[in-house]
Amino acid sequence: xxxxxxxxxxxxxxxxxxxxxxxxxxxxEVLPRVLGxxxxxxxxxxVILGxxxxEVxxxxxxxxxxxxxxxxxxxxxxxxxxxxxxxxxxxxVPWLRRxxxxxxxxxxxxxxxxxxxxxxxxxxxxxxxxxxLIVYASFWQVLVxxxxxxxDVDPVAEQTARSYGLGRWARVRHVLWxxxxxxxxxxxxxxxxxxxxxxxxxxxxxxxxxxxxxxxAAQSGGATALVYGLVLVTGLLGLxxxxxxxxxxxRLLRWHVSVRGEVAP
Amino acid sequence: MLEVRGLxxxxxxxxxxxxxxxxxTFSVAAGELVCLVGPSGCGKTTxxxxxxxxxxxxGGEVRVEGRPVSGPPPGMAVVFQEYGxxxxxxxxxxxxxxxxxxxxxxxxxxxxxxxxxxxxAVGLAHTPDAYPWQLSGGMxxxxxxxRALAYExxxxxxxxxxxxxxxxxxxxxEDLIRTLWDRTGVxxxxxxxxxxxxxxxxxxxxxxxxxxxxxxxxxxxxxxxERDQLDTRAMPRFTELRTRVYGEIRAAQRAAGRPxxx
Numbered sequence: 001x002x003x004x005x006x007x008x009x010x011x012x013x014x015x016x017x018x019x020x021x022x023x024x025x026x027x028x029e030v031l032p033r034v035l036g037x038x039x040x041x042x043x044x045x046x047v048i049l050g051x052x053x054x055e056v057x058x059x060x061x062x063x064x065x066x067x068x069x070x071x072x073x074x075x076x077x078x079x080x081x082x083x084x085x086x087x088x089x090x091x092x093v094p095w096l097r098r099x100x101x102x103x104x105x106x107x108x109x110x111x112x113x114x115x116x117x118x119x120x121x122x123x124x125x126x127x128x129x130x131x132x133l134i135v136y137a138s139f140w141q142v143l144v145x146x147x148x149x150x151x152d153v154d155p156v157a158e159q160t161a162r163s164y165g166l167g168r169w170a171r172v173r174h175v176l177w178x179x180x181x182x183x184x185x186x187x188x189x190x191x192x193x194x195x196x197x198x199x200x201x202x203x204x205x206x207x208x209x210x211x212x213x214x215x216x217a218a219q220s221g222g223a224t225a226l227v228y229g230l231v232l233v234t235g236l237l238g239l240x241x242x243x244x245x246x247x248x249x250x251r252l253l254r255w256h257v258s259v260r261g262e263v264a265p
Numbered sequence: 266m267l268e269v270r271g272l273x274x275x276x277x278x279x280x281x282x283x284x285x286x287x288x289x290t291f292s293v294a295a296g297e298l299v300c301l302v303g304p305s306g307c308g309k310t311t312x313x314x315x316x317x318x319x320x321x322x323x324g325g326e327v328r329v330e331g332r333p334v335s336g337p338p339p340g341m342a343v344v345f346q347e348y349g350x351x352x353x354x355x356x357x358x359x360x361x362x363x364x365x366x367x368x369x370x371x372x373x374x375x376x377x378x379x380x381x382x383x384x385x386a387v388g389l390a391h392t393p394d395a396y397p398w399q400l401s402g403g404m405x406x407x408x409x410x411x412r413a414l415a416y417e418x419x420x421x422x423x424x425x426x427x428x429x430x431x432x433x434x435x436x437x438x439e440d441l442i443r444t445l446w447d448r449t450g451v452x453x454x455x456x457x458x459x460x461x462x463x464x465x466x467x468x469x470x471x472x473x474x475x476x477x478x479x480x481x482x483x484x485x486x487x488x489x490x491e492r493d494q495l496d497t498r499a500m501p502r503f504t505e506l507r508t509r510v511y512g513e514i515r516a517a518q519r520a521a522g523r524p525x526x527x
Contacts, residue, residue, distance in 0.1 A: 156350035159319050162336075163343040164365035164416065174364060178355040255355045255396055 043225045052229030061214070068199055068210035068237070071127065075134025076195040080188055082135070083142025087184075090143075091150025092176065104143070112137035112198050116205050130202035130210075137198045138191035145187030149180030182256050185249040192241045200234055211237075266452045267293040267316070267420055271325035274311050285311045287477035289325070293420075298446045298453045300463035303473030303481075304514050309456050312478070313424045316454070317343050329420060340419035344426045348406040352397040358384070359393035362412045369416070383415035384408075386448075387441060403434035407441070414445065423455045427462070436494050439466055443492050460514065464488075464506045465497060472513045475521035482513050 028045040031037075039047060055061050090097050112133045119129035153176055161171045203212025211234055218226040253259045272289040275282055285308040293299045303309050314320035316327055318337040329338040342365075345351040352361050359380050366376045384390050387407040397405050406426055413421055423442075427435045439462060446453055457463050463470045464486060472482040486506060488497060497503055 154350045156345055156347045157353060159314075159317075160343070160345060160351045162319060163317050163341070164368065164412075165337055165339055166365070166368050170368055174353070178353065181355075255398075 048228040051225035072199040079138035087146025091147040130208040134198040138195040141191040142187040145183045149183030266295040268328040273324035275323045284477040300467030302463035342413035342418035344423040346425040379415040383411040474517040
């Protein structure tokens with residue numbers, strides 16, 4: 001008889017992770033005080049959290065958080081739809097893929113931030129220019145992953161579908177799309193992170209409404225603790241995004257090798 | 266039911282051409298169970314893909330139910346050797362079996378009946394909701410066979426379906442094929458490289474030569490219709506037939522200058 005307590009044991013990684021986070025927080029609190037770092041350089045964690053706690057209930061903060069989230073979500077959604085559609089078409093038509101490969105390889109490495117002046121020039125400091133940057137940066141992530149996914153269709157699965165009389169559209173739906181899904185999920189996860197970076201960047205640089213603009217405002221007001229606090233919020237947002245996409249991935253791809261080990265008996 | 270006349274397939278790449286099939290002529294009558302056996306590398310898979318309408322021949326023609334094949338024929342089901350890749354891992358067993366029926370325009374109730382019946386026929390009535398990758402190799406190939414059965418084909422093609430399963434499973438699956446053929450009478454062409462399997466399963470064995478491939482021999486299997494893994498394989502007639510087929514294949518390999526069939 002084992003004397004194990006009832007309920008699932010807490011995994012070791014969770015314990016270690018929580019401990020690591022706690023130690024980091026402790027260091028962030030203690031080190032500035034011990035080393036005598038001035039508050040306008042690096043305030044202790046409690047001061048940062050205090051400044052943030054004062055900021056969070058304000059309508060201004062909530063509006064900024066909402067604006068960032070909407071820009072991020074909208075930009076990501078457009079990029080995913082475009083990236084998947086173009087990726088499926090380019091991926092399944094070999095001559096089109098060869099025709100566009102060099103162009104894609106040329107356009108993809110252009111840092112989105114380099115397009116800021118252009119976006120402002122053409123679209124002004126509106127939501128549209130922020131969206132343009134977000135979509136441009138995240139589109140490539142989805143496109144490239146989708147094309148990898150389409151290229152991964154198993155010839156035997158494809159022949160099976162053809163031999164049972166499935167037409168082109170049915171094969172896209174039942175063979176190509178499920179095969180590409182894990183790749184698309186990876187693309188979406190990468191794109192989600194990139195989209196958040198670009199959303200904050202656009203707000204900082206262009207001044208479109210959102211957390212980035214609040215950070216810039218706090219900076220010009222010399223509110224160091226608040227700047228740190230808002231940076232923490234953007235980090236937290238990134239974490240929520242990542243965890244959310246991963247959870248979605250696990251749900252949709254429970255059949256896939258990368259997930260099934262955790263679910264199958 | 267299935268007629269192959271003067272079938273020829275040449276693969277052309279930039280700097281060389283390979284004649285995979287030279288001149289294949291044979292036919293399978295309605296309700297027959299014919300095994301196609303040949304040395305490895307003789308183009309069995311190429312031939313099967315031409316029959317299934319997945320590959321266009323260079324010359325000659327294939328007719329299924331009187332109609333020339335230019336794409337996958339509607340009344341045909343194919344069971345592939347690579348069951349793990351032929352079944353869709355994102356669908357459950359039942360969904361895999363059902364998918365072709367949805368595209369055949371069968372109603373919901375009928376689909377459900379066909380899926381249940383065909384899974385029961387292969388001994389998998391209890392696992393409709395499992396995913397293929399949760400099953401053993403032999404069970405996965407049973408699912409692929411159930412999918413073919415549910416399709417209610419007029420002709421069934423099987424491409425070395427048991428090449429990747431262990432010996433015991435293989436014997437069970439061979440008997441399953443005999444039983445299903447006995448019960449449904451579906452015209453079946455079974456491709457294999459295993460001489461014993463060809464003689465044990467077939468009512469007729471078509472022997473292919475080495476590449477470039479022609480039909481080397483076409484012999485009826487005059488064994489009792491009721492086959493048994495122990496009794497049938499112990500019959501003198503079984504040994505005679507397998508020795509004859511073996512001899513043919515060895516002669517073909519020798520003629521091609523490859524005594525090992527490597």
